[in-house]
Amino acid sequence: MSSLIGIGLTGLKAHQVALSTTGNNVTNANTEGYSRQEVIFNSASSVRTGAGYIGSGVNVETVRRVNQEYINTQLRSDTTVYNEQNALLKQASQIDNLLASDTTGLTPAMSSFFKAVQGGADNPSSVPERQLLLTQSEGLVSRFQALYSRLSQQQSSMEQEIAGNVADINSMSKSIAELNNAITVAIGSGGGDMPNSLLDERDQILRELSEIVSVSIVEQGDNRVNVFIGKGQPLVVGNEASRLITTQSAEDSTRTEVAFVGNGSNQIITTDITGGSLGGIIAFRDGVLRDSINAMGRVALVLSDTINHQHKVGMDLDSNLGGDFFTNINDTNLQRSRVFANEGNAIPADRVLGVEITDAAALTLDDYELQFNGPSNSEYLIVRRGSNDVVTQGTLPGFFPSSIKVEGFDINLTSGSFQVGDSFLIQPTRFGARDFGLSIDRLEEIAFASPVRTEANLGNIGSAAISQGEMLDVENPLTHQQLPLFSVTGQLSPPMAVRFINDHLYEVLDVSNPAAPKSLVPPLNNQTYIAGVKNQLFTKDPGETLVSANGPDIATLAAPGVAPFNNGYSAQNVTFLLRDPNTGVVTNQTIAIAANTSAQTTARNLSMVSGVEANAYTSAMVRNIDAADGLTLNGEVLTVSAPAVFSADELETLINNTAALQQQGIYAVSDGTNLTVKSSQGVDLVFETTAGSVDVDKISPYSGAVLASQTVNAGNGVAVGGFIDVTMANGVTLTADVAGAFQQAPAATSTYRGVLIDIAGEPEAGDQFSIDYNTGGTSDNRNALALAQLETKGTANSGVSTFHESYSELVETIGTYTNQIRMDKESSQALLQQSQGAWDEISGVNLDEEAGRLIQYQAAYNASAQVVSIARELFDTLLSTFR
Numbered sequence: 104m105s106s107l108i109g110i111g112l113t114g115l116k117a118h119q120v121a122l123s124t125t126g127n128n129v130t131n132a133n134t135e136g137y138s139r140q141e142v143i144f145n146s147a148s149s150v151r152t153g154a155g156y157i158g159s160g161v162n163v164e165t166v167r168r169v170n171q172e173y174i175n176t177q178l179r180s181d182t183t184v185y186n187e188q189n190a191l192l193k194q195a196s197q198i199d200n201l202l203a204s205d206t207t208g209l210t211p212a213m214s215s216f217f218k219a220v221q222g223g224a225d226n227p228s229s230v231p232e233r234q235l236l237l238t239q240s241e242g243l244v245s246r247f248q249a250l251y252s253r254l255s256q257q258q259s260s261m262e263q264e265i266a267g268n269v270a271d272i273n274s275m276s277k278s279i280a281e282l283n284n285a286i287t288v289a290i291g292s293g294g295g296d297m298p299n300s301l302l303d304e305r306d307q308i309l310r311e312l313s314e315i316v317s318v319s320i321v322e323q324g325d326n327r328v329n330v331f332i333g334k335g336q337p338l339v340v341g342n343e344a345s346r347l348i349t350t351q352s353a354e355d356s357t358r359t360e361v362a363f364v365g366n367g368s369n370q371i372i373t374t375d376i377t378g379g380s381l382g383g384i385i386a387f388r389d390g391v392l393r394d395s396i397n398a399m400g401r402v403a404l405v406l407s408d409t410i411n412h413q414h415k416v417g418m419d420l421d422s423n424l425g426g427d428f429f430t431n432i433n434d435t436n437l438q439r440s441r442v443f444a445n446e447g448n449a450i451p452a453d454r455v456l457g458v459e460i461t462d463a464a465a466l467t468l469d470d471y472e473l474q475f476n477g478p479s480n481s482e483y484l485i486v487r488r489g490s491n492d493v494v495t496q497g498t499l500p501g502f503f504p505s506s507i508k509v510e511g512f513d514i515n516l517t518s519g520s521f522q523v524g525d526s527f528l529i530q531p532t533r534f535g536a537r538d539f540g541l542s543i544d545r546l547e548e549i550a551f552a553s554p555v556r557t558e559a560n561l562g563n564i565g566s567a568a569i570s571q572g573e574m575l576d577v578e579n580p581l582t583h584q585q586l587p588l589f590s591v592t593g594q595l596s597p598p599m600a601v602r603f604i605n606d607h608l609y610e611v612l613d614v615s616n617p618a619a620p621k622s623l624v625p626p627l628n629n630q631t632y633i634a635g636v637k638n639q640l641f642t643k644d645p646g647e648t649l650v651s652a653n654g655p656d657i658a659t660l661a662a663p664g665v666a667p668f669n670n671g672y673s674a675q676n677v678t679f680l681l682r683d684p685n686t687g688v689v690t691n692q693t694i695a696i697a698a699n700t701s702a703q704t705t706a707r708n709l710s711m712v713s714g715v716e717a718n719a720y721t722s723a724m725v726r727n728i729d730a731a732d733g734l735t736l737n738g739e740v741l742t743v744s745a746p747a748v749f750s751a752d753e754l755e756t757l758i759n760n761t762a763a764l765q766q767q768g769i770y771a772v773s774d775g776t777n778l779t780v781k782s783s784q785g786v787d788l789v790f791e792t793t794a795g796s797v798d799v800d801k802i803s804p805y806s807g808a809v810l811a812s813q814t815v816n817a818g819n820g821v822a823v824g825g826f827i828d829v830t831m832a833n834g835v836t837l838t839a840d841v842a843g844a845f846q847q848a849p850a851a852t853s854t855y856r857g858v859l860i861d862i863a864g865e866p867e868a869g870d871q872f873s874i875d876y877n878t879g880g881t882s883d884n885r886n887a888l889a890l891a892q893l894e895t896k897g898t899a900n901s902g903v904s905t906f907h908e909s910y911s912e913l914v915e916t917i918g919t920y921t922n923q924i925r926m927d928k929e930s931s932q933a934l935l936q937q938s939q940g941a942w943d944e945i946s947g948v949n950l951d952e953e954a955g956r957l958i959q960y961q962a963a964y965n966a967s968a969q970v971v972s973i974a975r976e977l978f979d980t981l982l983s984t985f986r
């Protein structure tokens with residue numbers, strides 16, 4: 104009987120455990136991370152009897168946690184991805200709503216600003232229109248600064264989230280290590296049975312940890328787990344938990360870095376962290392947010408620089424040149440604010456450097472790093488932040504100041520002891536929107552007019568017309584020095600006049616003294632005019648220079664004699680150094696000039712050099728002309744037919760009507776007494792006297808002074824050599840081996856005047872045009888129109904995008920990114936739900952199933968109790984037999 108009772112009792116105990124376990128499942132059905140448990144029954148060992156082996160009941164082997172690790176791993180992985188996408192979408196949506204909104208975006212403010220500019224162009228002298236422009240300009244400034252402030256606040260909030268996430272990671276890693284230890288102890292004290300609740304608790308913390316960062320789990324043989332993050336940094340190893348900290352970036356004080364604490368040092372692992380909310384925040388901060396701030400800054404820099412440049416070439420109501428309209432983007436303090444020295448740089452901290460924006464349209468959205476990696480202190484690298492691609496590298500020249508040209512900006516090194524190991528964060532565009540400000544505060548300072556005015560002389564008889572002029576600069580963009588033409592307030596220096604010598608030849612003169620016009624400095628003499636096209640008076644190349652042949656030979660006039668005649672010019676080798684402005688590569692080319700070579704031939708040879716254009720012309724004066732004289736010019740006998748007498752006036756007519764002389768560009772002008780003879784081609788002027796004598800002077804075309812003079816008697820002649828003006832493109836310089844027609848190192852003068860003016864039509868000899876300052880031009884709207892036209896010009900992204908397009912590109916990029924992240928989040932959410940469903944199917948509590956099990960185990964328990972009851976009755980019957 105005892106065996107039957109024992110069998111029944113084992114059934115009672117086993118199914119009581121089963122009922123308790125099922126009840127525990129039911130009560131924890133909504134407990135997060137709880138894994139369903141099940142009882143594992145084993146049949147007790149059979150007992151041998153005379154009738155054979157008889158069972159002895161049931162045993163509970165263990166209470167097993169229903170859980171599969173590969174499902175846990177998948178669930179953690181999908182949790183990591185979903186939370187990363189969710190963090191990205193949360194941040195991206197904020198920027199998308201901010202930039203695309205009509206209320207907070209930049210587009211309405213820019214449109215209102217340019218609308219006010221157009222209003223000023225329609226009525227440039229109107230005080231209300233000017234006041235409206237000031238108001239809209241202040242609104243534009245506020246919008247830029249507000250957008251920067253909002254983006255900066257978002258970054259600050261993200262930095263706080265990073266700190267909070269790191270604190271959560273530390274707390275979880277500590278809990279995991281403690282649970283590792285508790286699980287080991289529990290298994291040991293439990294005879295090998297698994298502590299299911301502790302395992303569930305650890306798995307739940309691991310899942311919560313995966314919400315923050317991507318983790319790798321490696322199980323040990325003793326049921327402890329090791330947890331790794333980043334690129335294998337051990338967060339938990341056995342019972343030991345490592346610690347993460349947040350620290351201020353050594354390069355950028357506004358940026359938080361995540362560091363791994365280990366072995367007595369801190370290892371920065373920010374760029375190694377991926378996945379989860381922390382990985383999403385870091386990726387967004389260092390990617391989309393940085394690019395958005397930089398893109399806003401670039402729009403501000405391009406707008407400020409472009410408007411400032413155009414405004415500076417205008418004239419305000421006080422007849423002064425316009426200054427900066429918005430903040431000067433290359434203010435010294437702003438230049439230095441774009442550079443951040445690494446905290447680890449060697450002492451002393453004496454480096455002074457700044458970033459000068461040289462071409463705002465060429466700026467990228469990137470940040471850069473200036474590195475001095477050695478082996479010497481002067482060798483540097485410029486790398487692109489993020490990709491670490493080398494942008495440029497080189498060696499400092501060993502003196503200050505020096506510059507490093509990068510993409511749209513120069514890094515100007517002023518002073519300091521730059522050393523191996525130094526590094527500097529370069530952020531050309533980051534603070535553009537923050538630093539965007541208004542420089543003018545008086546409506547009179549708004550420069551709607553152009554400072555240059557052109558007019559045709561009322562006595563002109565030709566049909567040629569002069570353009571109003573297009574202002575380019577008041578400062579040379581290469582040297583940043585004010586152009587001489589605009590060096591005197593309220594006037595051109597000098598005022599100029601265009602005078603046509605004939606219908607195909609003109610000169611531009613300095614008319615500071617209208618009664619005594621003189622050659623410009625540098626000269627614009629002997630200029631060829633082509634009818635039917637627009638003839639530009641001035642260059643648009645800010646690097647163009649001019650050298651005039653003013654060596655010792657120019658001031659000489661050989662003694663009269665007989666043919667062959669000598670112009671007095673000695674042999675000379677002229678060398679041009681040609682530097683490519685883009686690559687800096689320098690080449691040279693030498694032109695050999697033989698003795699007695701005419702200016703015409705020399706100019707022709709020099710013009711064969713790329714980037715060189717030489718202009719030759721000759722000027723002489725014949726004096727003391729009387730009726731008894733006889734004269735030959737370049738082989739042409741000048742014969743005066745009776746009743747006319749030999750005189751300067753008759754010689755003028757003869758020369759100007761001689762075809763052979765005209766072919767050599769020779770023409771004459773008489774003042775009634777003396778005869779001025781010139782050649783527009785630079786041929787030698789050879790004067791031979793056949794009777795009597797004349798005085799021949801070599802006249803400077805620049806000053807009008809007599810450089811040399813000879814008396815030519817009958818039977819003798821003299822050759823007057825020409826002058827040469829050599830115009831050279833940017834990067835070209837001229838030297839000579841000896842002093843001859845050219846000095847050995849002649850001074851080159853810039854020809855850039857900062858204004859484009861053209862003449863078209865058919866002029867006549869004597870026609871004149873004036874170029875002067877536009878004093879009192881308050882109704883002139885030319886610069887206002889130019890300012891308004893900037894709205895639709897390609898000024899950003901290497902000159903292919905307008906202001907609006909550049910900003911719209913930012914809005915579109917953020918919008919596209921946000922939509923993509925939203926779809927990615929939905930996809931990752933679906934995968935997470937699938938993984939959660941798979942986990943629930945295996946490990947989750949199904950109340951219907953548990954209810955069925957309760958009934959099943961209850962019935963088994965009752966049956967076991969019945970077995971015990973029957974065994975008891977049988978035992979009672981047996982006892983009653985012996986009474």
